[in-house]
Amino acid sequence: MFTSAQPIYPVSGIREIERKLIPSARPPLMERAGRAAAEDAVRLIMDRPGAILIACGPGNNGGDGFVMARQLRQAGREVIVAFANQPTTLPPEAAKAHADFILAGGSTVSDLPSAPANGWALVVDAIFGIGLKRPPEGRFATWINTLNAQRVPRMALDVPSGLDADTGRPLGPCFRATHTTTFIALKPGLLTLDGPDHCGEISVQRIEIDAPAWVPAMGFHIRSSLFRDRLSGRPRNTHKGLYGDAGVLGGATGMAGAALLAGRAALMLGAGRVFVGLLDPGAPTVDTNHPELMLRNAAALPDHLTALAAGPGLGTDADARQLLSAAIESDCPLLLDADALNIVSGDDKLAQTLSERDGITLLTPHPAEGARLLGITTQEVQHDRLAAALALARKYRSLVVLKGAGSIIATPDGRWFINNTGHPGMATAGMGDVLSGLALSLLAQGWPAEPALIASVHLHGAAADRLAREGVGPVGLTASEVIDAARGVFNGWMVEAARERH
Numbered sequence: 260m261f262t263s264a265q266p267i268y269p270v271s272g273i274r275e276i277e278r279k280l281i282p283s284a285r286p287p288l289m290e291r292a293g294r295a296a297a298e299d300a301v302r303l304i305m306d307r308p309g310a311i312l313i314a315c316g317p318g319n320n321g322g323d324g325f326v327m328a329r330q331l332r333q334a335g336r337e338v339i340v341a342f343a344n345q346p347t348t349l350p351p352e353a354a355k356a357h358a359d360f361i362l363a364g365g366s367t368v369s370d371l372p373s374a375p376a377n378g379w380a381l382v383v384d385a386i387f388g389i390g391l392k393r394p395p396e397g398r399f400a401t402w403i404n405t406l407n408a409q410r411v412p413r414m415a416l417d418v419p420s421g422l423d424a425d426t427g428r429p430l431g432p433c434f435r436a437t438h439t440t441t442f443i444a445l446k447p448g449l450l451t452l453d454g455p456d457h458c459g460e461i462s463v464q465r466i467e468i469d470a471p472a473w474v475p476a477m478g479f480h481i482r483s484s485l486f487r488d489r490l491s492g493r494p495r496n497t498h499k500g501l502y503g504d505a506g507v508l509g510g511a512t513g514m515a516g517a518a519l520l521a522g523r524a525a526l527m528l529g530a531g532r533v534f535v536g537l538l539d540p541g542a543p544t545v546d547t548n549h550p551e552l553m554l555r556n557a558a559a560l561p562d563h564l565t566a567l568a569a570g571p572g573l574g575t576d577a578d579a580r581q582l583l584s585a586a587i588e589s590d591c592p593l594l595l596d597a598d599a600l601n602i603v604s605g606d607d608k609l610a611q612t613l614s615e616r617d618g619i620t621l622l623t624p625h626p627a628e629g630a631r632l633l634g635i636t637t638q639e640v641q642h643d644r645l646a647a648a649l650a651l652a653r654k655y656r657s658l659v660v661l662k663g664a665g666s667i668i669a670t671p672d673g674r675w676f677i678n679n680t681g682h683p684g685m686a687t688a689g690m691g692d693v694l695s696g697l698a699l700s701l702l703a704q705g706w707p708a709e710p711a712l713i714a715s716v717h718l719h720g721a722a723a724d725r726l727a728r729e730g731v732g733p734v735g736l737t738a739s740e741v742i743d744a745a746r747g748v749f750n751g752w753m754v755e756a757a758r759e760r761h
Contacts, residue, residue, distance in 0.1 A: 261484040261759065265463060266476030267445040267677060269425050269645075270389045276443060276473045288466060289319065289352045292442045293326020295464035296416055299440045300327065300381055301334060303412055309380035310337040312409075314371060314402050316386035316420070317344045322353025323416050323442075324385025325360040332365055336380075342367040343398055370398075371405050382406050384415045384434040389424040389446060394431025403432045415439040418446060419457045426643045427454030427665065438462065444470045445480055447645050450677045451665025478645075481668075481678040481717050483752055486710040490756035502531035503565035503703030507696070508557055508582060509598070510537035514572025517597070517692045520738055521571040522552045524696025527746045530703045536560040538578060557582055566592040566702035570599030571692040580606070587612050592619040592702045596695045600624050604631035613655055619708045620657040623695060629661050645675060658712050662691065666716055676713055681720025684733025685741075693738045694719045697745060721748050 268276070281288060300311065313328050315321035321342065328338045346357050361367075384406060386399055395403055403420055406413060413436050418424045421433030427448040437459040441449060445463055448454045470476065479485070505525045510518035515537050522535040526549060535546075536557035546552045557578075560567075569586050573579045575598055583599050587609065593616075595603065600622065603610050610632075613620065622632075629647055630637040633654070640647040640661070648661040648669035661667045668676040697719055701711035722744035727733045731740060 261487045261755070262482050264479040264482040264485050264676075265445055266471055267447055267450070267478035267480055268443070268470065268474070268476060269447060269478075272474050272476070273389060273443055273446065276468065276470055279473050280468065287352060288442075288468075289322050289356055290326055291466035292323045292416070292464070293356065294330050295442070295466055296323060296327040296383075296414075296440045297330035297334070299438070299462050299464070300331060300383070300414060301336075303414065303438055304380045307380045307412070309377055310339055310375060311381045311383065312339050312341065312371070312379045313383040314386055314406060315340055315342045315367075316399065317348060318388060318390070319350055319353050320385050320388030320416055320420075322349065322356040323388075324383060325353070325356035327383065327385070327416070328365055329356075329360045329363050332363065338365070339372060340365060340367045341369070341371050341402070343369050371402055374409065379409060379411050381412050381414060382409045384413070384420050384436065386420040386434070388417050391420070391430065392423070395421050396431070400432040403434050407435050413437045413459075415458065417441050418449065422448055422454060422457050424448040426645070427452030428642060429453055429457065433457055435459075440464055442466055443468050444476070447478065447677060450480065450679055451644050451667060452641060452663070455664055455679065477673060478675045478677065481676050481680075481713055483714075483717060485676070486714040487756055487759075489706055489710050489714070490753050492753060492757055499531035502529055503705065504561060504563070505530040505533045505699050505703035506560050506564040506567040507533070507535045507571060507699070508560060508567060508569040508586060509571035509573040510535065510539055510542055510557070511572055511574030511576070511579060511598075512539045512541070514574065515539050515542045517572030517689065519546055519552070520689045520692040520742070521568055521696035521699065522546070523549050523739075524693045524742045524745065525568075525700040525703065526551055527742050528697050528700035528749060530700040534560055534564070538574060538582075564591055564703075565705075566594070566699055568594040568596065568695045568699040570594075570596035571695055573598035573602075575602055580609075584609060584612075587616060590616075590618040592708065594621040594623065594695055594699055594702065596623045596691060597628070600628045600632060604628070610655070613657075615656075619702070620655065621698060621702070621708060621712055622651060622655060622657045622659045623662065623691065623698070624651070624659070625662045625691065645669075649673060649675060658708050660712060660716050662694075666720075668712055668716060670709065678716045678720060680717055681723050682727055682733045684727065684736040685720070685723050687736065687738065689738030690719075690741065693741050693745075696742075718745050718749055
C-alpha cells in the first residue's frame with residue numbers, strides 16, 4: 260500500500276539529467292525510451308487487433324516515435340508512421356532513429372492517413388516533447404485535432420503535444436491522451452491544472468535511470484508513504500487530553516455552517532476536544548448532529564489551544580479583523596483559510612505580521628485567494644501554479660497548499676509536492692472547510708506541520724475517491740459526506756501501517 264513517493268522534475272531538471280547521461284548512455288536514452296513506449300503500447304492493446312498510427316514530429320520526440328515504431332514492427336504489429344519533415348532536418352539522434360526504422364523495413368507517409376474501416380488499434384502522439392513553449396501551428400495543429408477525434412486508445416510520448424510540461428497549461432491545440440508514457444520522471448505539468456485532463460493514465464518509464472542520483476529532486480508526487488511514520492496506533496492507557504485542543508474561528512452571520520464543517524472534520528479525525536468560535540450572535544449553542552463540539556462566541560475561544568484554524572465563514576468585518584489579528588500575533592499553530600486570507604491580502608500591516616510570526620503557519624488558498632495574497636491576477640496564478648505556490652510560501656514564510664486540480668503544497672525553503680487524489684465532484688461548497696478541519700486535527704494531535712498538511716490534502720481527496728467508487732458522487736457529493744469517509748480512509752491507513760510494522 261505505501262508505495263514510494265515519485266520524484267517530479269521540471270523541464271530544466273530533466274534536461275540536466277539528460278545532459279549528464281547522454282554522452283555515455285548505452286544503449287542511448289532515445290533507444291530506451293522508444294522501447295519502453297513500445298512495451299507500454301503492447302500492454303495497452305494486447306487484445307486489440309489492427310494497425311497502429313504513430314505521428315512523428317520534427318524533433319527528438321519524433322525520434323522516440325521512430326524507435327517505438329521499429330520495436331512494434333519487430334513484434335509483428337502493423338505500424339503506419341506519419342512524418343512530414345525531411346530526415347536531414349532531424350536532430351542527430353532522431354535522424355539515426357529514423358534511419359534505423361527505414362533500414363528495418365519501415366516507411367513513412369507525409370500526412371495522416373484516413374483510419375481503416377475497423378479503426379486504428381492505437382494512435383500515438385510523438386509530435387512535440389517537453390521543450391515546447393509555443394502553440395502548435397499549421398500541419399501539426401491539424402494533426403493534433405485529427406488524432407483527438409479518433410475514438411480509440413490515444414497514447415502520448417513523454418507529454419501530450421501542446422501541453423506545457425512545467426505548468427500543465429495548453430499552449431494551443433493540445434493532444435488529449437487516454438494514456439501517457441513519460442520518461443525518466445514525472446513532470447509538474449502532467450499533474451496539475453489541465454494536465455490530468457490531457458494525460459489520461461500516466462506510466463512513468465525510468466528507462467534505467469535513477470534520476471535523484473544525478474539531480475536531487477525538489478518535488479514529489481504525494482503518496483501515503485510520505486507520512487507513514489506518523490500513522491502509529493494509540494496506547495490503550497490514554498485520554499482525550501493527549502490528542503489536543505483544536506479551535507475553529509469563523510461562522511459569521513449566515514456562514515456558521517462553514518465553521519461547523521471544519522469543526523466536525525477535526526473531531527472525526529481524532530482531535531481530543533474541538534472548540535468552535537462563532538461570530539454570528541444568533542448562532543446555535545449546540546451542534547445537534549455532533550454535540551461533542553463545544554460551540555461558543557468567537558471571542559470566548561480558549562487561550563491555550565493546541566492548534567487554531569481561522570477563516571471558515573469568518574467574514575471580513577471589524578470584529579473578524581480584530582480576532583484574526585490576535586490569532587496571528589499568538590504563537591499557536593495556525594491555519595488560515597477563506598476570509599482570513601482575504602483579510603490578510605487587503606491589510607499590508609497584517610500581512611507583514613503574518614510573514615514574521617514565529618509560530619507554525621499553514622495557508623490553504625484557492626487560486627483567487629492566492630492571487631489576492633500575491634497581488635496578481637487569478638489567471639497569472641493558474642498560468643504557473645507551481646511558481647505561485649512557491650512564491651506564497653516564500654512571501655509568508657508558511658506552508659502553503661494551492662488548491663485545485665493537482666493541489667500543490669510548497670514550503671518556504673523551496674520544496675514542493677503535488678497531490679492527485681480527488682475528483683471534480685469536490686468542486687462544491689464546504690470542501691475547503693473540511694480540508695481545514697482535517698489539517699487542524701492533525702496539528703492539534705501533535706503532527707509536525709509538513710506531514711500534517713500533506714496527509715490532510717491527500718486524505719481529503721482519497722476520501723472523495725472512495726465515495727465515488729462506492730457510488731456516492733462524483734456529481735452531487737457533499738462536503739459533509741467526505742468527513743465520514745475521511746475517518747474511514749485514515750483508520751484504514753492506520754491498520755495497514757500497523758500490519759506492515761509487524
